[in-house]
Amino acid sequence: MDLLPPGPSRPKHHRQAPLDVSKLHEQALSVLQHNDLGQSTRPAPHLYPHQWLWDSCFIAIGLRHVDIHRAKTELLSLLRGQWDSGMIPHEIFAPNSTYHAGKKVWRSHQIEGSPKGVHTSGITQPPMIAEAVVRVGEKLGLKERRAFYEQMYSGLVHFHQWLYRERDPHNTGLVTLIHSHETGMDNTPYWTRVIRPAAPVRVRALQGIGQEGLLDYLRKDKKAADNPTERLSSVDIHTMYHIITQIRRKDYDLASLLALPYASPNVPLLQDVFFNAILIRANTHLRAIALALGKTLPDDLQLAINKAPHAFETLFANGNYWSRNLRNDELIQEPTIAGFLALYAGTIPPAHAHILAQTLQRPTYWATYGIASVPTDSLYFGAHRYWQGPVWVNTNWLIADGLERYGYTDLASKLRQQTIQLVAKHGMYEYFSPIDGSCAGTHDFSWTAALVIDMLEREYPKGRVAQLAKKFRAATRPRVPAAV
Numbered sequence: 001m002d003l004l005p006p007g008p009s010r011p012k013h014h015r016q017a018p019l020d021v022s023k024l025h026e027q028a029l030s031v032l033q034h035n036d037l038g039q040s041t042r043p044a045p046h047l048y049p050h051q052w053l054w055d056s057c058f059i060a061i062g063l064r065h066v067d068i069h070r071a072k073t074e075l076l077s078l079l080r081g082q083w084d085s086g087m088i089p090h091e092i093f094a095p096n097s098t099y100h101a102g103k104k105v106w107r108s109h110q111i112e113g114s115p116k117g118v119h120t121s122g123i124t125q126p127p128m129i130a131e132a133v134v135r136v137g138e139k140l141g142l143k144e145r146r147a148f149y150e151q152m153y154s155g156l157v158h159f160h161q162w163l164y165r166e167r168d169p170h171n172t173g174l175v176t177l178i179h180s181h182e183t184g185m186d187n188t189p190y191w192t193r194v195i196r197p198a199a200p201v202r203v204r205a206l207q208g209i210g211q212e213g214l215l216d217y218l219r220k221d222k223k224a225a226d227n228p229t230e231r232l233s234s235v236d237i238h239t240m241y242h243i244i245t246q247i248r249r250k251d252y253d254l255a256s257l258l259a260l261p262y263a264s265p266n267v268p269l270l271q272d273v274f275f276n277a278i279l280i281r282a283n284t285h286l287r288a289i290a291l292a293l294g295k296t297l298p299d300d301l302q303l304a305i306n307k308a309p310h311a312f313e314t315l316f317a318n319g320n321y322w323s324r325n326l327r328n329d330e331l332i333q334e335p336t337i338a339g340f341l342a343l344y345a346g347t348i349p350p351a352h353a354h355i356l357a358q359t360l361q362r363p364t365y366w367a368t369y370g371i372a373s374v375p376t377d378s379l380y381f382g383a384h385r386y387w388q389g390p391v392w393v394n395t396n397w398l399i400a401d402g403l404e405r406y407g408y409t410d411l412a413s414k415l416r417q418q419t420i421q422l423v424a425k426h427g428m429y430e431y432f433s434p435i436d437g438s439c440a441g442t443h444d445f446s447w448t449a450a451l452v453i454d455m456l457e458r459e460y461p462k463g464r465v466a467q468l469a470k471k472f473r474a475a476t477r478p479r480v481p482a483a484v
């Protein structure tokens with residue numbers, strides 16, 4: 001595959017097979033309708049019954065095309081989980097739903113400053129919320145947009161301030177993650193590498209006698225998964241639970257965790273490249289929101305925002321961007337999709353963007369349906385193994401956006417069209433094999449549906465889907481409360 005030169009050319013159509021746009025749109029809407037919880041949307045019916053931070057952002061980006069009121073509600077509802085510190089948690093638990101790492105695991109109500117009346121996790125997730133607010137804002141008239149921005153503004157500022165104040169205590173310009181779930185890519189290999197030495201004694205003992213298979217019986221997520229072998233390994237999931245217990249005992253506070261010496265089974269801490277790239281982009285959006293409201297961001301935040309793009313460049317080595325292990329200050333040069341998010345950050349030098357655009361076109365990353373979460377020549381690769389190989393619709397969406405920002409318009413369009421084809425052929429699944437597109441993970445996955453709607457709007461003539469949107473609004477409206 002050749003690198004397409006940057007330029008303002010109109011996107012060409014890269015259709016591989018005839019596509020029934022209306023049918024696909026209808027399927028996507030029915031998934032969102034089915035997963036609608038009133039003021040938020042669950043990611044999937046069985047496996048993920050609560051509200052997740054970055055899922056809701058992607059969902060709002062799709063919903064804005066069909067029900068702007070509901071899209072606003074999706075984002076406003078995230079603020080009900082915000083902690084006094086400013087943290088927006090990665091999960092807000094819906095009442096009466098079971099989940100393998102639910103409220104009893106996180107115990108947010110025991111921590112001072114957690115919100116009253118809702119149970120949440122104690123960690124965050126990629127800060128996609130400013131992006132989603134701006135995307136929803138694009139669909140509103142000036143007056144309504146400002147009103148919506150006003151509703152979101154202080155929560156957003158507070159969140160970004162928390163990220164830099166609490167998660168970058170040494171003012172490096174890069175925030176640190178305390179759990180792999182914060183990156184959104186739970187078992188991505190660069191996290192797996194640092195997590196495995198932190199396995200609890202019981203897990204290592206079972207591994208020592210070759211009996212780790214027994215851990216399968218203690219897993220709760222397997223019951224809800226369509227095919228449990230497509231999720232994390234039992235060793236990794238038990239290690240992740242163990243890390244949750246340790247960070248909970250330290251009130252999910254980075255400063256306290258930093259005070260622990262680095263020896264197994266302590267907690268891995270990473271300046272995560274994927275998360276920081278998204279944060280840099282979110283900062284740009286936050287600035288735009290402040291500008292639209294005629295407000296000035298607080299000085300501490302301005303300083304951090306200015307520093308971040310320079311600090312991000314310290315993650316560049318050998319032609320890619322990597323996460324830094326805060327425990328030993330080393331870059332973890334383990335090939336995954338994460339470094340490509342530097343394109344989405346939008347602040348890297350064009351020469352680096354050029355290298356990334358070339359790398360992601362290698363067949364090991366991009367076979368037919370977009371970018372594999374781990375290249376096929378990695379030792380970690382498994383075509384259906386969660387974040388260790390499959391193509392995900394949200395990362396295709398993010399990378400297409402990043403490519404476009406650097407002028408690779410045609411490549412971005414090709415990526416979006418292949419993603420649409422993938423979902424049209426295999427269904428609204430959570431993830432897909434990068435080799436043959438076969439579906440994996442859970443069915444009726446909300447961000448797949450929402451982002452397909454967004455990509456359809458982008459790639460296909462407008463107006464063909466308006467009627468379906470009307471039908472969707474009629475079906476959801478009575479269940480949506482007037483305000484959050």
Ligand code: 9WN
Nearest residue numbers: 043048052054055090181184185186
């Ligand atoms: C833990 C909901 C979430 C996504 C994450 C994805 C997965 C949860 C899990 O599901 O994580 O947060 O139970 O494995 O990795 O990106 O937000 O869709």
